[in-house]
């Protein structure tokens with residue numbers, strides 16, 4: 001029912017429209033956005049989902065992953081993830097994430113974090129970050145800060161702030 005494709009530049013306007021529709025104007029005020037500003041998603045890990053046949057075929061979902069440093073461990077932040085309202089609840093979101101997480105593992109990424117609803121993301125293996133272990137660059141409900149290891153043991157060394165990768169490089173120089 002859904003076909004996942006690599007995001008291409010021509011998908012940009014439809015993705016922006018879907019994200020505006022899904023998250024509203026508060027989209028840019030979220031703490032996770034601070035890790036995206038001045039950062040770039042991993043090009044190989046940006047996806048769109050299509051549904052429909054022939055002239056009906058259109059983009060119905062999108063997902064991207066962003067490079068971040070997770071308490072000293074290089075990793076990824078998952079999201080934003082959005083699916084067209086009419087097609088929600090049919091497996092598109094899970095399919096996008098399963099594809100992205102499998103590709104991220106193949107690319108050698110070991111750890112992924114996100115901010116979202118724990119019961120949903122538990123379906124693809126995310127669990128809550130223990131309180132106080134990691135900090136985001138702004139306020140976040142601790143129950144919504146989730147992680148998933150792509151490599152067993154990757155979380156063990158992660159402790160401290162979650163930052164953009166270049167912030168760590170700048171602080172060290």
Ligand SMILES: CC(C)(COP(=O)(O)OP(=O)(O)OC[C@H]1O[C@@H](n2cnc3c(N)ncnc32)[C@H](O)[C@@H]1OP(=O)(O)O)[C@@H](O)C(=O)NCCC(=O)NCCS
Nearest residue numbers: 022081082083088089090091092093094115116117119120
């Ligand atoms: C969240 C979202 C991406 C899910 O996409 P989707 O394609 O509808 O999800 P799926 O079809 O893969 O999974 C649906 C299942 O997850 C459940 N689910 C969906 N959102 C959930 C949530 N926030 N919390 C708990 N369960 C949730 C559904 O009830 C459904 O359960 P079922 O299989 O038992 O019927 C979509 O609802 C969306 O775009 N929402 C608005 C944007 C958003 O909130 N993005 C996530 C930011 S944290």
